[in-house]
Amino acid sequence: MGLLRKLKRQAGPQGKQQKPTKVVVSCPGCKRSIKLERCIRQRPLAQVDGVTEVGIECPACRHWTHSFYETAEIKRARAELETVKGGTLEAIAAAKETFAIIYKGEQERVAGLVASMVESGRDGAG
Numbered sequence: 001m002g003l004l005r006k007l008k009r010q011a012g013p014q015g016k017q018q019k020p021t022k023v024v025v026s027c028p029g030c031k032r033s034i035k036l037e038r039c040i041r042q043r044p045l046a047q048v049d050g051v052t053e054v055g056i057e058c059p060a061c062r063h064w065t066h067s068f069y070e071t072a073e074i075k076r077a078r079a080e081l082e083t084v085k086g087g088t089l090e091a092i093a094a095a096k097e098t099f100a101i102i103y104k105g106e107q108e109r110v111a112g113l114v115a116s117m118v119e120s121g122r123d124g125a126g
Ligand SMILES: [Zn+2]
Pocket: 027, 028, 029, 030, 031, 032, 058, 059, 060, 061, 062, 063
């Protein structure tokens, strides 16, 4: 019965030129839209030596949004990951898995250190 109009569309020309995608996020502090790649900052973590905290700083209100911690372990693991590029799929998959484990472990380790320092800073005032 019904007439069915099918609109078939090819999914665009094959993307040869890859433009970096501009990611815009909303600042939790002032709710402004901020361009992610322009606001990514690195700063040494005050509580833990040798750790860099990476996050987003809002240019308008300076609100800081934590993204992740960068540690020597993670740098080493990332360098390791670079070395397997061009290797077998198995080698790459294994290296990625190792990196993910180290990355996650380091995030938890540093977060734990920061948390314990906040705890210990609290008592002793009485
Ligand atoms: Zn803001």
